[in-house]
Amino acid sequence: MAENQGEVKLLGVRGSPFVCRVVIALKLKGIEYEFIEENLGNKSDLLLKYNPIHKKVPVLVHNEKPVSESLIIVEYIEEAFKGNPILPTEPYQRALARFWSKFIDDKVFAAVRKAVFTLDEVEREKGVEESLEALQFLENELKSKFFGGDEIGFLDIAATIIAYWVPIFQEVTGLQIFTSDKFPKLYNWSQELINHPIIKESLPPREPLLAFFKGRIEALSASK
Amino acid sequence: MAENQGEVKLLGVRGSPFVCRVVIALKLKGIEYEFIEENLGNKSDLLLKYNPIHKKVPVLVHNEKPVSESLIIVEYIEEAFKGNPILPTEPYQRALARFWSKFIDDKVFAAVRKAVFTLDEVEREKGVEESLEALQFLENELKSKFFGGDEIGFLDIAATIIAYWVPIFQEVTGLQIFTSDKFPKLYNWSQELINHPIIKESLPPREPLLAFFKGRIEALSASK
Numbered sequence: 001m002a003e004n005q006g007e008v009k010l011l012g013v014r015g016s017p018f019v020c021r022v023v024i025a026l027k028l029k030g031i032e033y034e035f036i037e038e039n040l041g042n043k044s045d046l047l048l049k050y051n052p053i054h055k056k057v058p059v060l061v062h063n064e065k066p067v068s069e070s071l072i073i074v075e076y077i078e079e080a081f082k083g084n085p086i087l088p089t090e091p092y093q094r095a096l097a098r099f100w101s102k103f104i105d106d107k108v109f110a111a112v113r114k115a116v117f118t119l120d121e122v123e124r125e126k127g128v129e130e131s132l133e134a135l136q137f138l139e140n141e142l143k144s145k146f147f148g149g150d151e152i153g154f155l156d157i158a159a160t161i162i163a164y165w166v167p168i169f170q171e172v173t174g175l176q177i178f179t180s181d182k183f184p185k186l187y188n189w190s191q192e193l194i195n196h197p198i199i200k201e202s203l204p205p206r207e208p209l210l211a212f213f214k215g216r217i218e219a220l221s222a223s224k
Numbered sequence: 225m226a227e228n229q230g231e232v233k234l235l236g237v238r239g240s241p242f243v244c245r246v247v248i249a250l251k252l253k254g255i256e257y258e259f260i261e262e263n264l265g266n267k268s269d270l271l272l273k274y275n276p277i278h279k280k281v282p283v284l285v286h287n288e289k290p291v292s293e294s295l296i297i298v299e300y301i302e303e304a305f306k307g308n309p310i311l312p313t314e315p316y317q318r319a320l321a322r323f324w325s326k327f328i329d330d331k332v333f334a335a336v337r338k339a340v341f342t343l344d345e346v347e348r349e350k351g352v353e354e355s356l357e358a359l360q361f362l363e364n365e366l367k368s369k370f371f372g373g374d375e376i377g378f379l380d381i382a383a384t385i386i387a388y389w390v391p392i393f394q395e396v397t398g399l400q401i402f403t404s405d406k407f408p409k410l411y412n413w414s415q416e417l418i419n420h421p422i423i424k425e426s427l428p429p430r431e432p433l434l435a436f437f438k439g440r441i442e443a444l445s446a447s448k
Contacts, residue, residue: 053361062316067316067320068323069322072323073319075318075322076319079315080315091300091304092286092289092291092300094299094300095291095299096291098296098299099291099296102296107277137277
């Protein structure tokens with residue numbers, strides 16, 4: 001345990017890519033924490049107390065003080081706990097890491113969501129197209145082993161959703177969005193990332209995730 | 225001019241609350257900059273070069289290196305230029321400032337937009353309700369003269385849209401969302417803010433803004 005780290009709790013669900021970002025950041029910093037599994041179908045009083053605004057996970061509670069929004073939590077972890085820096089030190093590089101992480105949430109995730117969780121053919125086609133366009137920007141941006149350079153950084157953490165969740169979405173739907181021939185650099189990066197020891201132990205197991213998303217997609221069809 | 229500040233350009237449009245955030249941050253830091261007025265109906269090659277991803281303003285260009293997304297630019301300005309800190313130093317207070325600023329963009333702005341720029345009665349009613357709910361969270365959060373304490377900080381800069389633009393939207397539409405009786409603390413804050421000398425000289429003139437938004441609302445009705 002890091003010295004004087006205080007009491008750290010993480011309210012989350014194991015399968016969430018946003019919760020996973022926080023798990024990775026905590027593990028990179030060597031912080032011990034208690035994971036409190038939430039049931040989003042029946043939200044706990046603890047969740048409603050600590051995140052009354054959005055009522056969403058992840059919520060990090062450090063010495064009784066709650067922080068929510070995954071990227072804001074990762075920056076908090078960076079600033080509250082010393083050692084193993086997650087963000088670069090140079091202001092321009094920091095701005096780029098934040099910019100691309102926001103791009104992943106606003107553009108990549110929104111597009112992939114549209115492609116995967118819709119029954120409308122036209123909408124899905126649009127989602128696929130927007131996903132390809134967004135991933136191309138990231139492919140062009142990748143200039144080293146990781147986005148953070150030789151080590152995993154803020155943008156790699158934000159982008160774990162692309163490396164691990166998008167292939168699962170593809171397997172469930174049969175869509176071909178993120179493939180090694182379309183995005184060779186990004187694909188290599190994704191393999192490096194998910195095989196990195198810290199990431200490996202942070203990712204939720206694949207099989208239950210596959211089953212979960214199969215269920216979601218089937219429920220979508222059933223409610224058509 | 226701050227010493228060694230380098231060459232600073234801001235691509236923007238005068239009436240934008242997002243561009244205004246950057247203007248305020250630059251003025252608070254005492255940075256000299258060249259303002260390059262964009263025509264969003266006919267985007268310049270400069271804008272397409274410096275923000276090929278979103279093709280939006282504001283873009284800050286510091287020594288030829290572009291940064292976009294208003295809140296990311298404000299953090300960049302904070303980190304690239306010393307003196308007159310915009311963010312608190314304590315990690316938890318920094319996380320809160322970031323959280324509420326994101327809340328303004330994701331919730332307040334989205335709700336106000338829905339209330340103002342729609343002709344659908346049900347949608348507008350929902351927008352008004354969501355705006356009131358979101359502003360109530362901010363009213364509860366305000367515990368000092370400014371969100372930043374005695375001085376203007378990150379969240380005050382993010383929230384300028386509420387202090388200055390929302391009243392203009394109200395005047396144009398006749399909607400009553402942000403009023404002194406509904407949100408007394410927030411209203412007092414807004415008066416302190418818009419009368420602060422740095423903010424005052426950063427805000428675009430009111431009359432052209434009123435005319436602009438009247439035009440937008442009328443165009444909306446005409447296209448019904």
